[in-house]
Amino acid sequence: MNRRTLLLGLAAAPFARPALIPAAQAQGWPTRPVRIIVPFPPGGAIDAMTRLIAPVLADALGQPFVVENRAGAGGTIGTEAAARAGDQATLLMVSMAQAVNPALYPRLPYHNADLVAVAPVAVVPNILVVPAVSAIRDVPGLIAAAKARPGQITYASAGNGTSIHLAGALFSALAKVELTHIPYRGSGPAIADLLGNRVDSMFDSITSSAPHISGGRLRVLAATTSKRAQAYPDLPTVAEAGVPGYAVDPWFAMMAPKDLPEAARKRVEAAVLAAIRDGGIREKLAAIGAEPMDGDGSSLARLIDAETVKWGGVVKEAGIRAD
Incomplete structure (x- = not known):
């Protein structure tokens, strides 16, 4: 059985909930297959970049990484599933919606504090x-x-x-x-x-x-981005073209439930950052319009906090409501 067959079989099978692993053993994490929840349907940029990274994580960390799409309600259904997983074998790929949804959905079934930042991945301008x-x-x-x-x-x-x-x-x-x-x-x-x-x-x-x-x-x-898009280097940003202070950087990143031990989180962070620095992966990301992000888990956490404040203000001022 080849790896593709194995991954497809794992994606189709129900995910067993394993016993929690002690933090002291997390240095050897993962000890079983890991799922990456994508809280949006297949076919979009977030799904494509997750499927590019998953095999690289599997090679680096020695276990299959299976992508699971859990779409609905602007990403909140899949995000709740990850936040409540409790198995230490679940990761979550998020978009800018992670910072927007607390303002759009006043009664979210989770809190941003239920998740921890792992690593930035890419911006799609x-x-x-x-x-x-x-x-x-x-x-x-x-x-x-x-x-x-x-x-x-x-x-x-x-x-x-x-x-x-x-x-x-x-x-x-x-x-x-x-x-x-x-x-x-x-x-x-x-x-x-x-x-x-x-x-x-x-x-x-x-x-x-x-x-x-x-x-x-x-x-x-x-x-719309804070710096010029790599695909159109001669194109000005909106800020450069006459709207000072304007910046919309649609970002994508990896997060995890808060109960993932720090040593395990660090292993995933290192693997994700190594993946997006790989020349072959960068070429494939560029093909879908994605630009790898700089930074690490700490800078991602600061970004999410800042974006939550920023977009909360925009949503409130514009009176935006979820569909």
């Missing part, structure tokens, strides 16, 4: 795009149009509370303009209406917009 036929050619042009026609310039998103929505809400607040948010059930239908010139703009993921930019159907105006 969002980019501000408009239809190629649009008269809007740059960020100042978008701001001018929005000021000339308050509330009439629209931006599409993949749903309420997504990074695409929050990017537009932050833009409206910092540029002091009134853009109208049009939420869709997923990025696909939002992009379709943008391509059809039925909405004016979108702060879309670089992954889904790039083919339409190269195909000449979308015009890219700026990157």
Whole structure:
């Protein structure tokens, strides 16, 4: 039986809940297969990068690492499953939603304190795009149009509370303009209406917009990120283009239930950081628009705390509610 067959078999089988391992034995962790919960459906960037990293962790740590998708409620269902696992054989891949959801869902079935930061993984930049036929050619042009026609310039998103929505809400607040948010059930239908010139703009993921930019159907105006996107090094950031202080860095990272012993957490941290520094993995991440992050578990913990405060304020000010 080859490794692929073994991993597929493990993914299909129910996960037994093993006895807890003493912290003193954690240096040899893991002693059994480990699952990585992805709290979103298969097919997205978070799922793709988790499946890239899982085999590398298996090779480094000597046990199979099985990806398990537990989607629903903006990532909260899978996050709760990880927080309550209690088996010391569960990890969790999170997105920026980890910092947003406490404001979106006032009665979360878990607390951020139920999880510990393990390692940063990657940022997948969002980019501000408009239809190629649009008269809007740059960020100042978008701001001018929005000021000339308050509330009439629209931006599409993949749903309420997504990074695409929050990017537009932050833009409206910092540029002091009134853009109208049009939420869709997923990025696909939002992009379709943008391509059809039925909405004016979108702060879309670089992954889904790039083919339409190269195909000449979308015009890219700026990157939402705090530094220029590696895929478009000549493209200004929104802050550089005229909205000082603006930054939306859609990040992805590894976390674990708080009962994972520190020695075990350190082993995973080292393995994840080694994986994203590997040249082959970096090339594969770049193919999905992902840029490996610097830092470690401590810097990730600080990032989550800061982002929770930042996005909590944006959600409250904009009156955003979960779908």
